[in-house]
Amino acid sequence: MIVYPCQSLCGLNGLHLRILDCGHASSAREWVGNVVSPSYSRLYYICGGDPYFTTAEGRTVEMKAGCCYFLPAGFSFDHACRTQMEQLYFHIQLIDDTGLDLFRGCSEMMVDTPGEERIRRMIELAASKQPDDALRLRQELYATILTMLERSGVHLSRTDYARCILDAVAYIRKNLSVQLTVKQLADHAHVSESTLEKAFRAELGMTVGRYVDEEIFLAAERQLKQTKLSIAQIxxxxxxxxxxxxSRRFRARYGLSPQQYRKRYPF
Known part of the structure; x- marks a missing residue:
């Protein structure tokens, strides 16, 4: 017997579609907001209504029923609806074995047209508690993402990040705190502070401090949405x-206090 090993095994085991949040939402004109350089990507499956978003460059995109819109991490936009909207939404990251998000390599929005019937079926799957339905829903997400990538001619690729970045990112995630300093991270990565800062700016497009903040507030969002921990505990x-x-830092970032944010997204 001759066995040819699967060359993509590391890639299969090293890729994870992380679903940070999802929901079936319907709203009137209160669906309005501003998203600035988000740390995760969004999928909006539109069921009905007249929602739209406006890019940082001033381009307005009407979101049509039966369509799905992918807005990548780092993509700033304003959103609203003229009268009402209904959607199935997902906040996602595609994490590789370095712990970093491959979707950060996408710079533009992408669109798919799954159709209203398919979106309604996905809503049913999202409401189910059965494991096989969860697998079917995840399969739908992968299908949507792959279709979008193929139509847009986008090819995801892994970056060979500097060792100091990988070491620092791993340390940040294990010790997530606003008390972390560049010196602590540089010492852990066995490089100077300036070397670490330059690497983050060159390869991730942000400072060490901003990366730490993004991870902290992303985790804080999840705590507010998914737990009953008090604001003081978080x-x-x-x-x-x-x-x-x-609370001041949270409001500056999201335009809402932690209490207001939790009421908007009840546990």
């Missing part, structure tokens, strides 16, 4: 000096 968990400072 604040303490991420090393803020008090819940009031955490």
């Amino acid at each position: 604040s303490e968990r991420f090393g803020f000096c008090d819940q009031f400072y955490f």
Whole structure:
């Protein structure tokens, strides 16, 4: 017997579609907001209504029923609807074995046309508690993403990040706190502070501090949406000096206090 090993085995085991949040939402004109350089990508499956978004460059895109829109990490936009909207949404990251998001390599929005019937079926799957339905829904997400990539001519690729970045990212995720300093991370990665900062700017397009902030507030979002921890407990968990400072930082980032954010996305 001759066995030819699967050359993509590492890639298969090293890729994970992380679903940070999802939901079936319907709204009137209160669906309005501003998203600035988000740390995750969004999939909007539109069921009905007249939602739209406006890019940072001023281009307005009407979101049509039966279509799905992919807005990548780092893509800033305003969103609203003229009268009402209904959608199935997902907040996602495609994490490789380095712990970094491959979707950060996408710079433009992408569109697919699954159709209203298929989207309604996905809503049914999302409401189910059965494991096989969860697998079917994940399969639909992969199909949507692959179709979009193929139509847009986008090819995802892994970046050979500097060793110091990989070491720093792993340390950040294990010790997530606003108390982390560049010096701590540089010492852990066995490089100078300036070398680490230059590597983050060159390869991730952001400072070390901004990367830490993005990871902290992404985790804080999940705590607010998915747990019953108090604001004080969440604040303490991420090393803020008090819940009031955490609330100020959160409001500056999302335009809502943690309490308001939690009410909008109830547990």
